[in-house]
Amino acid sequence: MDFRTIVDVPRPDFAIGPQEKILCVGSCFADSIGRRFAEEKFRATVNPFGVMYNPASILHTVERTDCAPRVAFFTLGTNHVYILNETGEIVDNCRKRPQRLFTERELTVDECIGYLRQAVDTLAKRDPEVQVVITVSPIRYAKYGYHGSQLSKAVLLMAADWMARMYQRCTYFPAYEIVLDELRDYRFYAPDMLHPSQQAVDYIWERLSEAYFSEEAKRFLEEWRPIKEALGHRPFNPDSDEYKAFLQKTHERMAALKERYPCLEV
Structure with missing residues (x-):
């Protein structure tokens, strides 16, 4: 008997190599995955202008940054946007200004597609080989009501599917x-019962790496893992001969890895 429904993750027609140049833009879920890319020594740029929840704000970030990634991740959080009444422009952050200055509305599927197309096309002009991975954040927005949150996700899912x-x-x-x-x-959620727990994020990372990473990237991660753990070790006695020998061995392993991956930085 199978007590779990496994989601199929199709293997794309490209693979993410070790230390690939990555851009992650979107909701706070993009922050979580982006931090993991950075920890694993990919050259990751993560939400350079803050968390962006909707497709219009994702486009704004892409336009403002000069990053030219080989792979970009867009994580869509909501189709709700806030328009500054004075200018009629969609703002990325209300910056705690009074609510009366803004009008909230929902983007249609076609509008979401339009903003995403512009973002992808902008990146393609910088690197014609760019690949864009679109995800929808699993975080629910309680302030819309759970039915309203699901409706918002449905719009995003339809736009992501079209792209x-x-x-x-x-x-x-x-x-x-x-x-x-x-x-x-609920054990896979943080205490607020809305955000995925670290365990859930780790599992999603595992599924992502299985499907999207090249064999070389997987080998690099296997070699990097013990070095990363050693560098994070906090000894009881940092002045002991045993720890100094341990540290010397770690630095030697790091130097050997860096010879094969010159972009590696610690």
Whole structure:
């Protein structure tokens, strides 16, 4: 008997190599995955202008940054946007200004697609080989009501699906489905019962790396893991001969790895 519904993660027609240049833009879920890319020594730029929840704000970040990644991750959180009444422009952050200065509205599927297309096209002008992975954040927005949050996610899912089907350089990674269908238990949520727990994020990372990483990237991560753990070790006695020998051995392993991966920095 199988007591779990496993979400299929199709293997894309490209692979992420070790120390690849990565751009992660989107909701706080993008922050979580982006930090993991950085920890694993990918050259990751993560939300350089802060967390961006909707497709319009994702476009704004892409336009403002000069990053030219080989792989970009767009994590869509909501289709709700806030428009500054004075200018009629969508703002990325209300900066705690009075609510009366803004009008909230919801983007349509076509509007979401339009902003995402512009963002992808902008990156493609910088690197014609760029690949864009689109995800929908599994985080629910309680302030919209849970039914309203689901409606918002539905719009984003439809836009993401269109992009993955119609844009050859775009793929869809089912982070949303993994949390809702594979990890259907509150033990996979943070104490607020809305955000995925670290264990859930680790599992999503595992599924992502299985499908998207090249064999070379997987080998690099296997070699990097013990070095990363050793560097994070906090000894009881840092002046002991044993720890100094341990540290020397770690630095030697690090130097050997750096010879094969010159971009490696610690």
